[in-house]
Amino acid sequence: MLNGKELKQMLDEGLIEKDRNGEFQITKIGLERGKELVEKDEGARQYMKQVTKYFKQNHPDKQSVSFSEISNELDFIESTDLDIYERYDVNKYDELKNYQLFCKFVEKAPKLDNDAVFNLMKEAKYFEIPDNINLLLQNTSNEVRKVRMPHYFLFLDFSIVIYDKIFHSALITDLVQINEKLNRKDIPNEIQIMSFFSCEEGVGWSKFNLLDKQKDKYNKKLQEYIFNFIDFVNNEDIKFMFKEKTKNNEERRIKKGKLPLPSFRKIYVIGYLKKYLDQLQSDEQKTRFSHRFWVRGHFRRFLEKNKYKKLYDQYKKGELKSFEGKKYNLEDGFLRVWVYPYIKGDGLLIGGKYKLK
Incomplete structure (x- = not known):
């Protein structure tokens, strides 16, 4: 909570002023300074979120309160977990x-x-x-x-x-x-x-x-x-x-x-993996507000050997062990390839049960 020295400094800097009743009010300069601080400082931003959340849940029964009246509430907010690292x-x-x-x-x-x-x-x-x-x-x-x-x-x-x-x-x-x-x-x-x-x-x-x-x-x-x-x-x-x-x-x-x-x-x-991860991170950033789906990383198996005869022949010749970033190998006699996770479709990224959140 602010002490007398800090209040005096804020008065001297024009961040707050006293009204007719002797109560402190924030000035236009103070509002601008506060806005700038919240925009630049993550800790201040998280603190203000906690303040807002607290007073939404525990709002006073009048339109305005003085600094002295909310002293205990602000002390409580300062003791909460604003940021786990801090x-x-x-x-x-x-x-x-x-x-x-x-x-x-x-x-x-x-x-x-x-x-x-x-x-x-x-x-x-x-x-x-x-x-x-x-x-x-x-x-x-x-x-x-x-x-x-x-x-x-x-x-x-x-x-x-x-x-x-x-x-x-x-x-x-x-x-x-x-x-x-x-x-x-x-x-x-x-x-x-x-x-x-x-x-x-x-x-x-x-x-x-x-x-x-x-x-x-x-x-x-x-x-x-x-x-x-x-x-x-x-x-x-x-x-x-x-x-x-x-x-x-x-x-x-x-x-x-x-x-x-x-x-x-x-x-x-x-x-290849570096290029892939750079693209994946870029896509994830771009699609936060669009309509897209995560396709999770998985093995694709080629069980029909006649249908994929060309692939099997290429693998036997050693041409598919590492091709265009894809890793091919045999499991139980069947060819498979690892498909990295990717984002599919247009619009909002929908995590569903597949996205850790």
Whole structure:
């Protein structure tokens, strides 16, 4: 809430003035300054949304109120979750911002063994997933099956909306491979997934076995996303840039009051896939207010060998293993090709049950 010094400064700058009754009123200059602030500052914009929402639900029984009368209400609004990153003192433009948020969640989760989780995180290989790849992973179909993770411990830095919740990162522990290495009977054959989410009710966490079919609708979507990532990292058009964090980096961040970051792998795409993702992101932006449909990534199978004899012949000659960005292969004797997700039709983009939202 504003103190006397701040009120005096606003008076001196002409942002507010006193009326005949001694109440403060905002001036034209103040309105213009406020509008400019809301347009440029995301935090201010979110704050004003909360203020508006609060007074719609708890409107006073008169046409106008003074600053002094709404003191308690504004104090309440300032304490609410205006922005999940701001609430946990994380710079939303920083590298591995969701990793930092994950650490804050672990620290504050009362039922978690914090030390055990942080020990797993120390052993993990970190991957930061950029927005364009996020778009692809969220709009690709997949199924539950046995898989091998690239490492025993993985940390995926992402932020995805699933229905009415936002999931922030995932810590993955491949107990199957650990069991194979140690030959321990007391270790379950699981790939454990742990993720935190934020929603209107607050913050929570989810933990499940990747290899089990999930009944929970949120876990089911997150499970599919992780399977898509596993398939994705094996694509020949994927490159990783290893960003190593040195002791100097750590000391510099600590001096600034920031959380030290681990070394991590930043994902880059090249070749056809880069062109495809650039176009997909462009189409997604253009079609937000038009009438279009997502077609999810899927395998197209050529079951009628006589009808597609030419394709089978080309594949045998080695001409179709990688053609125009399409990856052809045989499964159970039948030719199939992976079709990336794309946007089809004209008009409004309709996500339906296929779009994570």
